Amino acid sequence: MPFFTRLAAVAVVTLALAGCGIASGDERFTLKVLAASSLTDAFGELGAAYQAANRHVTGVQFEFAGSQEMAGDIHDREHADVLATADSTSMDIAAEQISRRRAFAQGTMTIAVAAGNPRHIRLLADLANPRLRVVLGGPVVPVGRYAARILAKAGVTVRPSSEEADARTVLTRIRTGTADAGIVYVTDMRSAGVSASSVPIPREQNVTATYFAAAVQNSAHGATARAFVTWLGSPAAVTILRKYGFMA
Numbered sequence: 001m002p003f004f005t006r007l008a009a010v011a012v013v014t015l016a017l018a019g020c021g022i023a024s025g026d027e028r029f030t031l032k033v034l035a036a037s038s039l040t041d042a043f044g045e046l047g048a049a050y051q052a053a054n055r056h057v058t059g060v061q062f063e064f065a066g067s068q069e070m071a072g073d074i075h076d077r078e079h080a081d082v083l084a085t086a087d088s089t090s091m092d093i094a095a096e097q098i099s100r101r102r103a104f105a106q107g108t109m110t111i112a113v114a115a116g117n118p119r120h121i122r123l124l125a126d127l128a129n130p131r132l133r134v135v136l137g138g139p140v141v142p143v144g145r146y147a148a149r150i151l152a153k154a155g156v157t158v159r160p161s162s163e164e165a166d167a168r169t170v171l172t173r174i175r176t177g178t179a180d181a182g183i184v185y186v187t188d189m190r191s192a193g194v195s196a197s198s199v200p201i202p203r204e205q206n207v208t209a210t211y212f213a214a215a216v217q218n219s220a221h222g223a224t225a226r227a228f229v230t231w232l233g234s235p236a237a238v239t240i241l242r243k244y245g246f247m248a
């Protein structure tokens with residue numbers, strides 16, 4: 001079975017916010033951030049907050065996709081300034097092209113099911129039912145690696161109907177009815193609204209997902225890129241991250 005049944009679409013979100021002024025001696029510019037799809041909602045607000053506090057930055061442009069895709073293609077992404085991934089292994093892919101990485105957020109995992117849980121899934125062991133269409137992240141993407149660790153801890157063997165390129169695609173399969181269940185980040189469930197439900201994973205079987213950010217070494221705005229990475233650990237950024245369900 002191939003790792004991915006289809007490529008995840010790369011979502012591009014640009015915060016073209018008017019600045020209030022220009023920092024002395026600095027040209028105004030847009031900061032470009034490559035980030036894991038599971039950061040989509042939180043980073044939208046984080047970008048706006050960072051731009052508002054840094055008057056020489058006219059906006060923050062995001063590209064969202066699987067962590068491994070962003071890290072692997074960083075040399076092809078024109079003018080990239082910052083990389084943010086859902087695990088450290090993905091950062092390793094771009095190790096020669098980034099500055100020192102920094103952990104800035106954490107989260108846990110959950111079982112995503114169709115709205116109202118019509119298949120009555122209660123436990124991780126239920127995912128082994130061959131009658132269920134279970135979709136997981138591929139083995140080379142963070143959400144897939146985290147899911148594999150969870151299933152191993154629970155002693156459950158799952159034969160997924162498909163393996164996807166990122167967490168948002170796993171959730172989309174469930175929301176659209178082409179899958180019955182999957183394992184995603186707890187924070188992703190907020191984007192599902194009423195179109196999907198969540199079945200908690202016991203703490204002793206769950207894992208902690210750790211997010212990392214790093215400045216791109218050949219960034220034309222290296223100082224600001226490094227400052228953005230540091231700012232992700234600030235009280236203002238932590239408040240926003242917690243709003244979206246992340247742990248600092």
